[in-house]
Amino acid sequence: MYRNQYDNDVSVWSPQGRIHQIEYAMEAVKQGAATLGIKGKDYAVVVALKRASSDLSSHQKKIIPIDEHAGISIAGLTSDARILSRFMRTECLNHRYVYGSPLSISRLVSQVGDKAQTGTQIMGRRPYGVGLLVAGCDESGPHIYYICPSSNFYECKCMAIGSRSQSARTYLERHKDEFKNVEDLNELVAHALRALRDCLPNESELTTKNVSVGYVGRGTDFTIKDDEEVAEYLKMIEEEKPAAAPAAPAAGEEALDVQ
């Protein structure tokens, strides 16, 4: 297809009614390591596979705390994620200062969406190349939101993004109607880790080094577990049958619609 003619600028439409720069930005998310989130009855959980750029460096942090009642997990350009998470933190802080109460997650997410949208329309700018999974808890309970580089955002029962995340989405789809009744936090984390296991590259496994767990709930502040603290969760799924062989890497991913 003559994709290349209309893809130099985000302010250029293609004859098919697509903006290619936005679609290319969404590809960046697919390059990032997998992360997924699940919403239960009282808790929202995110788990992430941390990648190390070399054997010498540490594994890249994927889960970022935003406020006591919210945190995010990222896939894509980490530097863009830093900017957006700084924005989210100041919005939450300002709201707490002015209103004395936590910013509701839907408002927070739509504010990020509004900020991200400018990069999809103004000439000379580019979309943020990062997908955010927002895990938060407010007056109306736990929430998982996915914010896309296109600046669209979706409230989800559960969602998986990043490299090889299709198999995780398959697991989540199979179990999605069970999650809303899960009251126990550990059970929710176990589901998430089982789904995450399906995103591993060949001959890898979930270890305390490459897994991050984050959760938040009514009465529970957003908490991140790394390294040794993850071991107890990994033990929960250790004895189970290993999942089906991990899906083939990204080549087979379907193109996402631009809405």
Place this chain on the structure above:
Amino acid sequence: MKDRVADFWREDAPVDPVKHTMRPIVTGTSVLGVKCVDGVVIAADTLGSYGSLARFRDIERLMKVNDNVLIGGFGDYADFQHIMKLLNQQTIDDAVIGDGVYRDAPSIHNWLRCVLYNRRTKFNPLWNTIIVAGNTYTGEPYLGYVDKIGVSFEDRSVATGFGAYIAQPMMRRALEENPNMTCVQARELMARCLKVLFYRDCRALNRFHIGVVTRAGCEISGPLSTDTDWSIGANPSGYE
């Protein structure tokens, strides 16, 4: 900063001089509030005084912000109208977004504190004391006070102006004798306090509104008035 000589010549310099509030013009007197077991009751009379002249005798000093919050305004009435406009706009903005998020009484109280303190810091105060009454997000009753210098607190009973000297002791004693006061009992208490205020406060009027917030919602009733007995005023000694 606005007095710098260089600023005078800027293209975007304001044409009008910058004005600061020096004194209140049309004013409302006491606002009273009591927190009950089943809700909150506030009251204020309907007088807008122009100094010592009882000029506007049918103004509303209680305002419904949303189904969960009422406010009462003491002090400059124009500044109170400004605050009412800002709060109405907040409610409209929330409704327009339509995601079910609304402001509860502590949120409104906090927001007012920010606004009033900010204006005080710029030496251009909104010359008011606002009483905020309503429900928290969990349905508990809430009663707060915030004034033109940004002082802000919550209490079981609050009063502004003359009410702080005359009505507050009456309300505190009533709460001590009846810690589980209901909204119905509080309405009678308000009427009694406003009667004494009408006797003693030269800027008060015997015509008032009473606002009640419960879990079910809020309403402002009135104008009401109390019976007063001025017969002892017929032959005062020392005032001939």
